[in-house]
Amino acid sequence: MDRQLKKGSTELLVLSLVERRARHGYEIAKLIESRSEGALRFHVASLYPLLYRLEARGLLEGRWVERPGQRRRRYYKLTTEGRKALRLQQSAWAAFVEAMHRITQAEHA
Amino acid sequence: MDRQLKKGSTELLVLSLVERRARHGYEIAKLIESRSEGALRFHVASLYPLLYRLEARGLLEGRWVERPGQRRRRYYKLTTEGRKALRLQQSAWAAFVEAMHRITQAEHA
DNA sequence: TATCGATATGTCGCAATGCCACATATGAAA
């Protein structure tokens, strides 16, 4: 998988994964890997900074959860802002894929 | 359109556009804009360096063409290497879109 | 008991790549 392809789409990926419920970083990384059946991998090291950025921009809200018998986790959930951003990014992604298709297929025909 | 989405996919776009015939930089930029109906724009300033890189990597072969009544143009055509790279990038792109779909839709369901 | 792997979060420097501003040059149209 071309590394560069991921640029920019990761945000949509993360926002999508916390749409229905709060998740923590490690969980998000594992979900990306398993649901894409290995096609998409994502270094956790890249993920944490992204989560901070999303929180700083007010799209996510994080909260520490400590339970006996496990390391502390930081759960992130979508804010109202984040939900709006998710909608926007969903349609931007769809438009982008469609445009790519139009250009590459026009040539292929 | 999110700027970051383009990262990495531009190469596929350019390779696709010279698949059937040689084209020059300005023409490629215009084609991207018109065929995507404005959804994808691409600064020519970003395009030229990309073309040099593709040529340096042996995927494209450039050739100056001078005709009276127009500025000199550099036409790029696919090399054999480039054709191989195009096939690879086409399947990588398809896999990527498919993986994105699986992850974002699984959540949406 | 010692060690190793999975879980969980974090920092730092690096590389890749598109953006923007700016520059140069020609031909056609206003």
Add this chain to the structure above:
DNA sequence: TTTCATATGTGGCATTGCGACATATCGATA
């Protein structure tokens, strides 16, 4: 003669994912 479309080019900047490394806990296994 000024302006626009064509055509190529350079340099600095910002964003963002990678890789190496660090820390820490728990359960399994040797």
